Amino acid sequence: MRILSRRTARTLAPSVLVAVLAAAGVQAAAQSADAAPKRAAAIKACTTAHMKVTVSPVTRPVNHLLLKATNTGTKPCYAYGAPYLRAGADAQAAVGWDEDSVPQSVVTVKPGRSAYAGITTSTPDGVGGYKAKTLGVFFANRALDGSVGPEKTLKLPHHGVYFNSAATVTYWQSSIENALY
Incomplete structure (x- = not known):
């Protein structure tokens, strides 16, 4: 048993x-x-609808401007790629993106925080040129093949800034230092 x-x-x-x-x-x-926890809402792309965008001159490097985008909304957003810029109301093409400035990751802009992009307006190697009085700014979509939200038109400092064919803009950065490298 x-x-x-x-x-x-x-x-x-x-x-x-x-x-x-x-x-x-x-x-x-x-x-x-x-x-x-409840699933958090997906973070969306930054747009001019909830971002305060400003442009200002810098002393160094020469022929540069600083673009600053501050999140005025209540939720974080992603600043994808680089801003699409239209230098002057009659601009025929967007300012090119500086491919040497690609950050390691997409810049997340929390409420009250900012993202930065450096603009090279001209170089001695550039050809042509014109004085632009305004700067049109669009935010890129996630696929980097178009923009999201409406254009924000800014007045450029000093009653206008000289742009030539060498003008570029950096990808969005989380610090001023990286934007003006």
């Missing part, structure tokens, strides 16, 4: 253990689901 009970105990023990662990797992999963 003893042999039978030992065999029964050996045979039943693993199945009982599995049942106990399964019940504990179900209970733990139910507790985890109850304790899990």
Whole structure:
């Protein structure tokens, strides 16, 4: 009789253990689901609708401007790529992006915080040129193949700034130093 009970105990023990662990797992999963936080809303692309955008001259480097975008909204947003810029009301093409300035990750702009982009207005290597009095700014979409939101038109300092074919803008950066490298 003893042999039978030992065999029964050996045979039943693993199945009982599995049942106990399964019940504990179900209970733990139910507790985890109850304790899990609500899914946060997805972060969207920054747009001029909730960003205060300014442009200002800098002393160094020469022929540069600083573009600053401050989040005035209540939620963070992503500043994808670089801003699309239109230098002057009659600009025929957007200012090119400085491919040497790609950051390691997309810049997240929290409420009250800013993203920065450096604008090279002209270089001795550039050709042509004109004096622009305004700067049109658009934010890029996630795919970097278009813009999101309406254009923000800014007045350029000193009653206008000289631009030539070498004009570029950096990708959005989280610091002024990186924007004006």
